[in-house]
Structure formats: structure tokens, C-alpha cells
Amino acid sequence: MNLALAKQMNSAPAPQDYERLWEAVITKDARHDGKFVFAVSSTGIYCRPSCPSRRPRRDRVSFFALPEAAERAGFRACLRCHPSEANAADAKVALVRRACDLINQADENLKLSDLSAQLGISSFHLQRTFKKITGISPRQYADSCRAEKFKGSIREGQPITSALYDAGYSSSSRLYERSTAELGMTPATYSRNGRGAVIDYAVASCDLGFLLVAATAKGICAVRLGSSEIDLENDLRGEFSAASVKRDDAQLRGWVDQILEHLAGRRPDLNLPLDVQATAFQRLVWEALQAIPYGSTRSYSEVAEAIGRPTAVRAVARACATNPVALVVPCHRVIGSNKRLSGYRWGLERKERLLEQERSNSEG
Secondary structure (H helix, E strand, C coil), X not given: CCCCCCCCCCCCCCHHHHHHHHHHHHCCCHHHECCEEEEECCCCEEECCCCCCCCCCHHHEEEECCHHHHHHCCCEECCCCCHHHCCCCCHXXXXXXXXXXXHHHCCCCCCHHHHHHHHCCCHHHHHHHHHHHHCCCHXXXXXXXXXXXXXXXXXXXXXXXXXXXXXXXXXXXXXHHHHHHHCCCCHHHHHCCCCCCXXXXXXXXXXXXXXXXXXXXXXXXXXXXXXCHHHHHHHHHHHCCCCEEEECCCCCHHHHHHHHHXXXXXXXXXXXXECCXXXXXHHHHHHHHHCCCCCCCEEHHHHHHHCCCCCCHXXXXXXXXXXXXXXXXXXXXXXXXXXXXCCCCCCHHHHHHHHHHHHHHHHC
């Protein structure tokens, strides 16, 4: 699992402040520089409020309290206004930025008590402030940085041993015990682009066409819906091209049967072991989706509110679109705020049929 915690870390201001922040952007009010940055989805760039660039459409703008948060959400700093260099006027934001800097510069994982001592505040105050601003804890942020540094070194061809120590892991055992949560596979397998992993899969017919379920020894890594067995199998082999992929219907029969029972309305809840790659943000979204009751729906904005990231509606939609385990993580239960169906990785017709069937079964 590519669990780079804080990859999509959206330290969003409170919703009631959005209009005030937008007004500061429209008027290019320099008094707000350092208090927040705004990001534009159409350009992938974030700016400080006083940036001289042409103003974007409101529906393309997201607000972040920290430049680091915008960058971890995938945006790049504007080359005109250099928002990452703006002085943070807000004391809490400045505190969190200093904490992030200390975590990034540390040769090994800092304890919360050591970090708070360096900042001259209590551990409780640091934990509460950091999580309020970023949405995650200092430890989660540190885990994210450490895992990203390790993976970057591996991608550059550095040996695992040197990469793990450079990233701040105290020992190989510490890396391996966190590998499932942060990498989704062992470090050796990750360094070989998944080569050596063994994936079994099964295909069964269902009311929605065909169902493919694939799994490693640790859990289910893919659940897909389609109109053709061959297409589903080819897509699976294409995604896991470096792994050993083989069909074994008998091995996965138990899990396939549970999912088919779920589709038939006889098993409302699915609680199956997963082995999937995800960022911290995706994991937050997928956990929120699993909390949506059978027969119910939520809007993308409601999911964003539920995970404490109210401005991350588009990021929530992306997390739904990249969900690799249909039904087990019920992304089909997320719809537009106008109650209209929006995109579904396995087709809008299937999404509509799933929702209608769930509503019918729950009412009956």
C-alpha cells in the first residue's frame, strides 16, 4: 500500500471563512499573505493571495493553510509570487510549519515529546494544533515523509539497506513491520516494481456482468466489474505486469461467494481483508465510504466534511475513481450534491443498478 500519509494533506480553513478568503484573493490583499494559499485545479499551481496573476474561476479554487499542504495535494508553487516563501502571520500555522521543518530535517523519527520540547510547547498543544491545521498527527506526517524518502531512494536505484537508514528507519525490522501500511508490499518487492508478488484471481458471472476478485497472501488487491472475462483478466495482468498472476477459482471461492451474496442483497456488509495501495488521503476516503450504510448514499462534499477536509471535494472524487476494490469499498454510494449520479469506474449503468438494488433490499 503506497500509504504516504499526508500525500493529500488538505489543511483547510473553516468553511465559514471561504467567502472571506475568496474576497482576499479577488482583491489581491497582501495582508493575508502567509495566512493561507489558494490552489487552482486547472493549472495545478498554488499562490499567495496577493499574487499578480489573473484570477481563476471560483469553482477551480481550493484553500490551504500551509504551502506544504498544497504541495502534498499535488499542486506546484507559483513562480511569480513564490508562496512557499511567504511569512506565516498566523502563530498556529507558523508553529506547524516549524514542526514540519524539524520532522523533515530529522535524521531519525522524532518522538512527540522531543519535537514539542524543541518547539517550546507542551506535547498536548502540539498534537492538537498540528492535527487541527493539517488533519493528521505529527507521527503520521513523519511516517509519510519517511516512507516517501525511502521510496524515492529505491526508485533512484539505491540499495534497500542504505535507503532505509537514509530515510530514518532505525532498523530493517522497523521498515518491514511498517511495509504493509506504508508500501503495500515488502520493501524488496516494492524495489522490483512488484516482481515476485503472487496474485491469484477468480472470475464469476453476476447480474452486472462479470466479477473479478484478485488477492495476495495478505488480502484482496482488486475487485472489478466488467462485461468480458478476457478484458478483466487482461486489465489485471496489465496492472500487475511484474507479478506472478494466475487464475485459481477454488482458492478464492469463499471471498467470491461473499461478494456475490452481497450483490444479491443477502449480505449487506462486507468485511474482507485488503492488500491495496493507497495514499493517506485515499485511505481516509475509503474508510468513510465503508461507513456509509447499505442502501444509503452520500455526496462528495458530505464525504469531504466527514473526513475533516471540506474543500477537498475533487480529491474525494479522485479517491473514489481510483478505488481498486469495487463493492468492498462502496464508492458507488457517493453521488453528486444535486443527487445525480456522477462517474463510476465500472460504468454509470452498474452504479445505478447497484443503488436501486440496495435501496430495494434495505426497504424490504
